[in-house]
Structure formats: structure tokens, C-alpha cells
Amino acid sequence: GEDPVIAVFITRDLEPHREALSGFREELRDEGIKAAWEEYLIQGTVAERNESARQAIEKAPALIFTLGTSATRIAAQGTDRIPIVFANVLNPRAGGIIRDYHGPNGNITGASLDFKPEELIALLNKLQPDCRRIGIIYRTPDFNGLVDDIAAALRESGKELYSRRIDKLEDLHQTVEELLDRVDVFWMIADHQLFSRQTTRYLLLETMRRRIPFIGISPSYVRAGALFCIYWDSRDIGRQAGEAAGKILRGIEPSQIAVSRPRKKQIYLNHAIAFNLGIEIPDSVLEQAVGSNRK
Numbered sequence: 430g431e432d433p434v435i436a437v438f439i440t441r442d443l444e445p446h447r448e449a450l451s452g453f454r455e456e457l458r459d460e461g462i463k464a465a466w467e468e469y470l471i472q473g474t475v476a477e478r479n480e481s482a483r484q485a486i487e488k489a490p491a492l493i494f495t496l497g498t499s500a501t502r503i504a505a506q507g508t509d510r511i512p513i514v515f516a517n518v519l520n521p522r523a524g525g526i527i528r529d530y531h532g533p534n535g536n537i538t539g540a541s542l543d544f545k546p547e548e549l550i551a552l553l554n555k556l557q558p559d560c561r562r563i564g565i566i567y568r569t570p571d572f573n574g575l576v577d578d579i580a581a582a583l584r585e586s587g588k589e590l591y592s593r594r595i596d597k598l599e600d601l602h603q604t605v606e607e608l609l610d611r612v613d614v615f616w617m618i619a620d621h622q623l624f625s626r627q628t629t630r631y632l633l634l635e636t637m638r639r640r641i642p643f644i645g646i647s648p649s650y651v652r653a654g655a656l657f658c659i660y661w662d663s664r665d666i667g668r669q670a671g672e673a674a675g676k677i678l679r680g681i682e683p684s685q686i687a688v689s690r691p692r693k694k695q696i697y698l699n700h701a702i703a704f705n706l707g708i709e710i711p712d713s714v715l716e717q718a719v720g721s722n723r724k
Contacts, residue, residue, distance in 0.1 A: 436485045482504060501515040519541070536684070556711075
């Protein structure tokens with residue numbers, strides 16, 4: 430028969446998406462799967478985006494590979510029949526793309542960018558073994574599930590979560606004052622309804638002033654003053670999505686394939702901040718850390 434057609438949906442042509450697409454193609458090639466590729470850059474107004482997606486879906490590809498949250502949403506709105514495999518999606522559950530990491534999630538599976546809370550806690554324990562009270566502030570109710578998972582993981586390791594959800598941004602200052610009086614560490618989650626550049630800068634300054642470590646979500650936050658973050662490898666995320674696609678192209682239903690979490694992790698540390706906080710970074714962590722800005 431003919432090679433299966435894979436439609437690729439991208440809404441923004443970003444370097445991490447190109448990396449993930451390379452990893453995805455490499456994985457399928459290594460598995461001996463030949464495919465015909467059709468790439469769709471889905472941009473413009475909502476109507477134009479939906480029309481591009483409709484044209485792609487009308488051709489009935491064997492599978493749609495989506496890069497990023499927007500592209501995945503557009504594909505999911507367009508079809509509940511054609512298998513969709515995503516990559517480069519942070520918090521797909523909070524974003525309403527999946528219900529559960531283990532599945533079933535209908536015709537959708539893929540490679541998420543979410544590390545298990547346990548992985549961050551393990552690193553936190555190496556850097557701040559005495560910390561007990563962790564603070565989180567967020568705004569979007571869709572993150573309740575993630576916050577519950579973090580709370581459960583912290584309880585397991587003998588720590589306590591102090592989380593505050595705010596409705597209005599004007600409540601931020603008071604909430605931050607109250608929360609930072611109670612906690613040893615501040616844990617940032619990727620709630621873009623709350624963390625604008627302005628609020629992030631404010632939170633970084635307030636935590637620094639009180640000598641409270643700030644756990645960031647990406648290297649840019651570490652450069653800006655977070656103590657650390659754990660980050661993914663985009664090419665390997667693509668390979669993980671490729672493994673899911675390989676299974677689907679061999680006949681396994683997407684609903685039977687769990688959504689993966691990053692298996693390769695990169696640790697970013699801010700050495701100046703560690704020094705200011707009086708934190709000794711253990712050799713075991715230093716060996717794993719990449720791009721550390723040693724001053």
C-alpha cells in the first residue's frame with residue numbers, strides 16, 4: 430500500500446517545534462516507518478485557522494502531529510476520528526486537551542512537557558533539605574488538578590503546600606505578602622493568566638528580598654533570578670511523540686496510549702542566587718546541571 434500520510438500542524442514556527450519535528454521524524458525512520466509528510470502552518474484569524482485545519486482533515490491523513498497547545502486545540506476541534514499526537518504541550522490537562530495522563534483521551538495522545546512533581550521535589554530536597562512549607566499562587570481554576578497533585582506529592586515527602594488562588598490581579602500584593610510570610614520556597618506554575626512579565630518580576634523581587642528560593646518553569650526565569658528549573662529536551666520530546674505515532678500506525682488505538690512526560694531532563698541553576706541564599710550545591714546536582722551561569 431501507499432505510505433501513510435502524516436499531517437503536521439504548526440501555528441508558530443519556533444525553534445523548539447522544529448527540534449521536536451526532527452525528533453519525531455527520526456523516531457519513525459528508526460522504527461522503519463515510511464510516511465508522506467504534509468505540513469500546515471496554521472495562522473491568521475480564527476476562521477482562517479479553522480479553514481486550514483478543515484482542508485487538512487478533509488484529506489483524511491492517517492495521523493495528525495501537532496506542535497504546541499494552539500495547534501493541538503485546533504486539530505481536536507476539527508476531528509474526533511483521526512488520531513492526533515501532540516508534542517510541546519505544557520499542562521495539557523489544565524489546557525483541556527486531555528482528561529488524564531494515563532488515558533483514555535479519545536483520539537488524542539502525545540508527549541507533554543510536564544515533569545512529575547516528585548522530580549522537582551527530589552531536586553529541591555538536594556538543594557534545600559530543611560524546607561517544609563512550599564507556596565504556590567495561581568489564578569486559573571483549570572490548574573486545580575495540578576495543584577492537588579503537587580500537594581499530594583509534597584505530603585508524601587513530609588512537606589506542606591500553601592496554595593492561594595486569586596481571582597483579581599489587584600489581590601496579588603496582599604496574597605503575596607501573606608503567603609511569603611509563611612513559606613520557605615515559592616513554586617511557580619505555568620499559569621499565564623497570572624504570570625505576566627510584570628507580576629513575575631514582582632514575585633522574583635519579593636522572594637529575593639525575603640531570601641526565599643523561587644522554582645522557575647524555564648531557563649529564562651533562572652536567568653532572571655529563580656534558583657532552578659527542570660527543563661526538557663525538545664528533540665527527545667519529538668521522539669517520545671514519534672513512539673506514540675509508531676504504535677498508532679501499527680494499529681494501536683490512541684486511547685490506549687498514555688500521555689508521556691519528559692524522560693530527558695536538563696537542570697538549570699542560578700549560582701549567584703544559590704550563593705546569596707547560602708545554598709551549597711551538591712556535586713551530584715552540579716554534574717547534572719547545564720548552562721549554569723557561574724559568576
